[in-house]
Structure formats: C-alpha cells, structure tokens
Amino acid sequence: AQTVTQSQPEMSVQEAETVTLSCTYDTSESDYYLFWYKQPPSRQMILVIRQEAYKQQNATENRFSVNFQKAAKSFSLKISDSQLGDAAMYFCAYAGNTGKLIFGQGTTLQVKP
Amino acid sequence: NAGVTQTPKFQVLKTGQSMTLQCAQDMNHNSMYWYRQDPGMGLRLIYYSASEGTTDKGEVPNGYNVSRLNKREFSLRLESAAPSQTSVYFCASSEEVAGGLDTQYFGPGTRLTVL
Numbered sequence: 001a002q003t004v005t006q007s008q009p010e011m012s013v014q015e016a017e018t019v020t021l022s023c024t025y026d027t028s029e030s031d032y033y034l035f036w037y038k039q040p041p042s043r044q045m046i047l048v049i050r051q052e053a054y055k056q057q058n059a060t061e062n063r064f065s066v067n068f069q070k071a072a073k074s075f076s077l078k079i080s081d082s083q084l085g086d087a088a089m090y091f092c093a094y095a096g097n098t099g100k101l102i103f104g105q106g107t108t109l110q111v112k113p
Numbered sequence: 114n115a116g117v118t119q120t121p122k123f124q125v126l127k128t129g130q131s132m133t134l135q136c137a138q139d140m141n142h143n144s145m146y147w148y149r150q151d152p153g154m155g156l157r158l159i160y161y162s163a164s165e166g167t168t169d170k171g172e173v174p175n176g177y178n179v180s181r182l183n184k185r186e187f188s189l190r191l192e193s194a195a196p197s198q199t200s201v202y203f204c205a206s207s208e209e210v211a212g213g214l215d216t217q218y219f220g221p222g223t224r225l226t227v228l
Contacts, residue, residue: 043201044222045156046219047216099163099215100158101146101148101156103156103157105153105154106153106154
C-alpha cells in the first residue's frame with residue numbers, strides 16, 4: 001500500500017524568506033501524481049502545485065516550486081519570498097492508479113512578520 | 114462556477130441520530146469523493162464514486178453510506194451517528210474516472226459534532 005510521510009509537524013519562516021517543506025512517499029507504481037495542498041484556517045483545501053511522475057522537470061507555480069526526486073521518493077515544496085498569507089497547514093498527497101488521494105499528516109507553517 | 118459546494122457547513126447531532134451531508138459540483142466531473150479529517154491528521158477517504166451509478170469503499174467506510182444521485186451530486190449518510198464520527202467532512206471531485214490520474218478539487222467542508 002502507498003504511504004505518504006511528512007516528518008515536520010511544524011515549521012516557521014520569516015516573512016520574505018524561503019522555506020522548504022519535506023515529503024516522502026512509498027509506492028511500487030511507476031505512474032502517479034503528487035500534490036501539495038494548502039489548508040488555511042478557513043479549512044478550504046487549496047491546490048498549490050501538482051507534479052506528474054513521468055515528468056523530470058520540477059513543477060513551479062509562481063513562488064512555489066517542488067524538488068521531485070523520483071528514485072528517492074521525495075517531494076519537497078519550496079516557498080520563496082514567504083508572505084503572511086502563506087501561513088497554513090500544508091498537505092502532501094499521492095494519487096496512483098486508482099485515482100484515490102493518500103495524504104500525509106500535514107505540516108503547519110507559521111510566517112513571522 | 115461555484116466549483117464544489119457542501120451543505121451544511123456545521124452540524125451538531127446527538128448519538129444515534131441520522132443525517133445526510135450533501136455535495137454538488139458544477140464542473141461536469143466524473144469522479145466524486147468523500148473524506149474525513151480528524152485533528153492532527155490528513156484527510157482519509159470514506160467512499161468514492163468513479164462515475165454516475167457507481168460507488169466504492171475507501172479507507173474508512175464503516176458507519177457511512179453514500180448515494181451518487183446524478184453526475185453532479187454525491188451524498189454521504191450517517192445512519193446512526195457516533196461520537197467517533199465527530200470530524201470535518203470534505204467532498205471532492207475530479208474529471209477523470211477512477212483509474213485515471215487527475216487533480217481533485219475540494220468543497221469547503223462540513224464540521225460535524227456528535228454528542
């Protein structure tokens with residue numbers, strides 16, 4: 001069975017600085033998607049970024065980028081120029097052949113002014 | 114485009130009561146999902162529907178039933194609520210049928226408390 005692990009329950013970053021959130025996963029599938037979702041205090045789950053496993057190029061979305069290491073089964077999220085609005089819980093998630101999402105435990109990000 | 118909508122936003126039940134959580138999407142997506150989120154944990158899949166007329170169990174289906182009423186709507190029913198079902202419930206949808214890979218889009222969630 002696939003698993004997703006986020007080893008950092010909490011992280012903090014100074015406004016305008018860069019922070020990296022870690023995620024590792026375990027799977028025997030060769031084709032899958034990986035996601036980072038943001039959950040602010042409103043509880044809404046917001047898609048931050050998506051990576052297709054067959055793509056070697058790391059996905060980027062404005063200030064958000066990933067470091068996808070397929071062989072190491074690692075999928076970290078880098079947030080550049082952190083803003084107060086980035087404060088939230090971040091979930092790493094895996095979707096394999098079934099299409100069902102498997103979530104990590106989440107990392108709470110605090111942004112300090 | 115409202116995306117994925119859920120009703121109600123909040124609900125308090127007594128043990129043994131029943132209720133139905135409603136979910137609708139206007140993106141013409143094929144697949145729909147119900148998740149629960151407990152404190153300090155990620156979301157866990159309760160049930161999903163790959164297409165209209167089909168439903169399948171997820172990771173934590175016990176105590177729940179679902180109905181895919183049509184392509185837009187997917188409801189979750191608690192027949193006899195228990196305190197262990199106190200949680201935040203999320204509905205999601207994606208364009209691909211299960212077995213395909215696609216992004217899931219989430220509703221705003223329903224906070225359910227069972228006393």
